[in-house]
Amino acid sequence: MVLKKIAIYGKGGIGKSTTVSNMAAAFDGLTFVIGCDPKADTTRTLVGERIPTILDTMRENRNCSLEDIEFDGYNNTHCVESGGPEPGVGCAGRGVIVAMQLLDKLGAFDDDPDVVMYDVLGDVVCGGFSVPLRDEYADEVYIVTSGEYMSLYAANNIAKGIEKLNGKLGGVICNCRNVDREVEIVTEFAQRISSRVIGVVPRSDLVQKSEYQAKTVIESFPESQQADIYRKLICDIMENDDISTPKPMGVEEFEDFFFSYV
Ligand code: ADP
Numbered sequence: 001m002v003l004k005k006i007a008i009y010g011k012g013g014i015g016k017s018t019t020v021s022n023m024a025a026a027f028d029g030l031t032f033v034i035g036c037d038p039k040a041d042t043t044r045t046l047v048g049e050r051i052p053t054i055l056d057t058m059r060e061n062r063n064c065s066l067e068d069i070e071f072d073g074y075n076n077t078h079c080v081e082s083g084g085p086e087p088g089v090g091c092a093g094r095g096v097i098v099a100m101q102l103l104d105k106l107g108a109f110d111d112d113p114d115v116v117m118y119d120v121l122g123d124v125v126c127g128g129f130s131v132p133l134r135d136e137y138a139d140e141v142y143i144v145t146s147g148e149y150m151s152l153y154a155a156n157n158i159a160k161g162i163e164k165l166n167g168k169l170g171g172v173i174c175n176c177r178n179v180d181r182e183v184e185i186v187t188e189f190a191q192r193i194s195s196r197v198i199g200v201v202p203r204s205d206l207v208q209k210s211e212y213q214a215k216t217v218i219e220s221f222p223e224s225q226q227a228d229i230y231r232k233l234i235c236d237i238m239e240n241d242d243i244s245t246p247k248p249m250g251v252e253e254f255e256d257f258f259f260s261y262v
């Protein structure tokens with residue numbers, strides 16, 4: 001039985017894939033990791049290299065099988081990447097729709113993973129990028145943000161998308177960029193949208209070091225504090241039952257909130 005299906009949303013470049021891949025590497029059980037970002041690099045540090053995306057594979061073979069798109073990664077992870085259209089052609093989110101339909105059709109979920117993790121680009125929660133939010137896919141969403149304006153702005157928009165679709169938010173993950181009063185800002189942000197901070201991930205150069213080896217921090221530096229932080233984060237998420245529909249801020253409230261810190 002699947003224990004949890006979680007979706008991680010956040011602005012591009014904020015640290016979603018790093019967080020997802022490290023949590024998947026830290027979790028003891030079968031984890032199904034689904035990259036839903038045209039960047040298609042969620043699973044690189046789990047598998048050790050970039051894997052072919054579902055969209056690219058389908059372009060060559062419309063009748064591809066599960067073995068063509070699903071790859072085994074570190075510590076009992078099954079990895080897929082939705083991929084995206086060629087730049088300038090078509091809508092990025094459509095890749096997610098096509099990928100999800102194919103995964104359903106091929107019975108990708110029949111292996112009975114313990115956890116399913118979606119890594120979703122959330123600058124806009126439209127079309128395809130909202131698919132993992134729908135009931136049959138993720139049970140709960142986590143938003144990754146730093147204390148920076150653009151990342152919080154995107155996080156508030158994601159909260160709007162979740163509210164619209166009647167989705168459930170499990171909490172906010174603060175991935176630090178070392179701005180002043182960062183944890184304070186993100187904590188207040190989470191409260192203002194009727195949620196809470198479920199984890200604070202410090203900035204660490206072990207993230208880059210392990211990334212250069214195409215590995216997670218968990219695999220490259222298992223004894224490090226950073227590895228412990230990802231282990232604790234996935235434990236806290238697995239135990240979390242405090243989930244609810246967020247209440248996003250209006251434009252003015254958001255500006256007032258943010259600029260009271262600068
Ligand atoms: P996203 O998936 O949201 O686009 P990534 O996970 O790919 O973002 O992270 C973007 C960049 O930030 C990567 O180069 C990654 O190494 C770096 N990064 C992410 N989290 C941390 C962290 N906690 N400490 C240091 N660098 C980080």
Ligand code: MG
Pocket residue numbers: 013016017018037039041042119
């Ligand atoms: Mg990513």
